[in-house]
Amino acid sequence: MLKVFGTMxxxxxxxxxxxxxxxxxxxxxxxxxxxxxxxxxxxxxxxxIPMRVNLPLAITTVWVSNPITMPPLFYCAYLVGSTVLGTEMSHFNFELSWAWLGQSLTTMGPAFLLGCLICSLVAGAIGYFSLELVWRWSVVKAWEERRRMKREDV
Incomplete structure (x- = not known):
């Protein structure tokens, strides 16, 4: 599947x-x-791949949403989308059918998809900047530990 990216x-x-x-x-x-x-x-x-970031970590991080966490994450996204659009949240009973899916996409779909977009942008930004802070903090701690060890040797 990744052959599309060739030498990248x-x-x-x-x-x-x-x-x-x-x-x-x-x-x-x-x-x-x-x-x-x-x-x-x-x-x-x-x-x-085109953004040249760590491929295994990018793929692994997606598993924040897994079969157990997906329902609450997507419900939260629906809440966010409904709030932003100012629409009333509709109650629903899940059915595994094409008719239910088609009807749901027209009623709840816009709020859900907008919520997914907002939540994905916010989560991506929080993840990006949080890892930056954690990385910097760990580097500072490592340098402090080196200085402490150097002083003890003297």
Whole structure:
């Protein structure tokens, strides 16, 4: 499936873990986690490769949304979309049928998809900047530990 990207897969940034590639991968993975589509991992890989961020981390981070967490995440997205659009939330009974899906897309679909977009942008940004802060904090702590060890040696 990744053959489409050809030699782009040979880029070392896709496989190395550094600050830039990690925070970008984390942001992409969280962004893709809120999209109600099959193959979120493929979308994450398709974004990570041209952006030259860590591919395994981008794909793995998508699993924030898994079969257990998807219902609350998507319900939250629906709440956000309904609030932004100012529409009344409709109650529904889930049915596994094309008729129910078609009817739901026309009534709840716009609020749900807008909520997914907003939540994915916010989660991606929070993930990106949070990992930046955590990375910087760990580097500062490591330097402080080195200084402390150096002083103890003297």
């Amino acid at each position: 897969l040979h880029d070392p940034n896709l496989w190395l873990l550094n600050r830039r590639s990690a925070k970008g991968a984390f942001g992409i993975g969280l962004f893709c986690a809120f999209w109600p589509i099959p193959f979120q991992m493929a979308l994450s890989a398709a974004l990570a």
